[in-house]
Amino acid sequence: MSSGTRVLVTGGGGFIGSHVAEALAPDNTVTVLDDFSTGSKAHVQFLPADRIVDADVRDREAVASAVAGQDVVVHMAALMGVRRTLERPLEVLQINIDGVRNVMREAARADVERVCVASTSEVYGDAPAAPYGEDDVQAPETNYAVAKRAGERFARAYAATHDLDHTILRYFNVYGPRQDSSAYGYVIPKFVDRALSGDPIEIHGDGHQTRDFTYISDAVDCTIAALGPDGANETFNIGTGTETKIRTLAEAVADAVGGAETVHVPHPRPYVIERRLADVTKAVSMLGYEPTVSLEDGIEATVEYLSAGGRSDQYTVR
Template identity: 40%
Template sequence: PSGRTVLVTGGAGFIGSHLVDALVEDNAVRILDNFSSGTPDRVHPDATVFEGDIRDDATLSRAMDGVDLVFHEAALVSVQASVEEPKRSHSVNLEATLSLLECARREDARVVLASSAAIYGQPEYTPIDEGHPTEPSSPYGLEKLTIDRYARLYHELYGLETVALRYFNVYGPRQAGGDYSGVISIFLEQARNGEPITVNGDGTQTRDFVHISDVVQANLLAAQTESVGAAFNVGTGETVTIRELAETIRSVVGSDSEIVHRDPRPGDIEQSQAELSAIRSALGYEPTVTLADGLQTLVEAT
C-alpha cells in the first residue's frame, strides 16, 4: 500500500512494529499501543503514537478517525494467560476487536486482522487447510476463532473489506520481551547463556515456524487483495520437530548447552503444519525465509 492512512494496533509489539517499519516510507502510519508488552524503542520514529488501551472506546475512536487501512495486531498473546484469566483475555482479544470493527465500519476502512492456528486446536490431519475443523482448546483460541468469524461476517453483512490471517508459529527479531515468548527465543537465550535447553516432552512434536518477514509479506498482500471476507493460513508449509529445533539452535549458536527433556506441556499440539494453497493462489504469497536461514540471521543480528 502507498499514500494511505494506516493504523497498526499493537504497533509497539513484535509483529506490529515490523509491519510499521514496512509501511512508514509510503504511508501515514499510526500506532495504537498501551505498551503493556510492546516497548517504545521498537516504534519507528515516523509513526504517530496513540498511547492507550484498545478497550478504551475514546482512544480507539481517535486512533481510527480518518484511517483507510488497519492492521490489527494488538492482543494478549499468551495462551497460558488466557487460561488463567479468560475474562481479561476475552475483553482484549474479542470485545476490543468488535469495537475496532465497528469503527472500521464507520470509516469504511479495510481491516487485516491477526487470527491464529490456535483456532484449529488439536489437528485431525496435516497439513491443516482453512477448512479444517475448528476446536480451539484455550480461551485464546476461541477468541481468535470468534474474531476470525466476525471479520467474515462484517464483510457479508456490511460489505467491510476484511482479511483474517491465521498465523502459525511466528519468530524473528524483537520477539523476546514481556512475560511471554515463543520457543525459538527461549531456546536461543538458553543456548547463549549455556543453560540447559528445555524440551517439553520427547520433542517429537512438530511446528511450522514462519519468519516475521513472511508474515509482513502476507499482511501487505492482504492489504491489496480483492479476496476480502476470507481467512488464510500464514506459515511455510515446512515442519521441524522441537528436538531438531533445539539441536539446530545449539549448533548455530555454537553452544555446549545440554538438551534436557521435561514433562510434556498439558494440551500441547502434536503436529502443526500449514497448508498454503489458498493464500498462494488468492494473494500470491510465497514464503521466502527457510528456518535455517531465519535462525542464522537471528543469531547474527541479535
C-alpha cells in the same frame, strides 16, 4: 494496497505489528495504537510521536479517534502467550473479543476501506489432520484460541452486514527479532536465550511434536500482499508448509550458537498439540506468497539480534 494509504496498526508496538508498521511506513502514513503492556515504544521509533497512540484497544473512544481518517486498519492487538492466557483468562476474552468489536464498529463508522484482523493457527486446535487448510475443521483448545475464533466470526459477520471489506490472517508460529524472550515468551527466543546464557535448552516432552515456524519477514510480506485487492474478504494461512520437530529446532539453535546442551523435561501444559502445519496453497495461488527464509537462516538472524541485546533501533529484518 496503493502507496499513500493511511494505515492504523493496532498492537503496532508488538512483535508482528511493529514489523508490519515499519514495512508500510516508507510509502504510507502509518499510525500505531498500543498500550505497550507487552509491546515496546522502542519498536516504533521510526514513527513521529504524534502517530503513536498509547491506548488500550478496549477503550472505544480511543479506538474511534485513532480510526477516524484511516483508509486501512490492521488489527494486531491481542493478549498472547500461553502462560499469560492461562493466568489472565478474563482479560484474554476482553482484549481479543472486545478489541475486534471496537475496531470493526469504528471502522464501519469511519468508512474505512479494509480491516485486516490477525488470527492464529491456534484456532485449528487439535484438528484431525495436518496440514490445515483455511476451510478445514477447527477445534480450538484454549481460551485464547476460542477468543480468536470468536473474533474471526464477529469480524466476518460485522463486515458482511456493514458492507466493509475485511481480511483474516492466521499466523503459524512466527519468530524473529523483537519477539518476546521472557518467561512469557515463545519457543525460539527462549531456546536462543538459554543457549546464549550457557544453560541447557529445555525440550518439553519427547520433542516429537511439530510446528510450522515462519520467519517474520515472510509473515510481513504475506500480510502486505493480503492488503491488496486479491485479499479482500478472504482468510489466509501464513506459514511455510514445512513441518519441524521441536527437538530438531533445539538442535538447530544449539548449532547456531556454537553448541549447547539439550535436555528433556516434563511438559508443563495440561494438553499437547502434536502437529501444527499450514497449507499455504491459497496464499501462494491468490497472493503470490512465497516464503523464502529457511529455518537455519531465520534462527541465525534471531541469534544475531539477541546476542546484540535485542535493540530494536539497531536491527531491521528487511
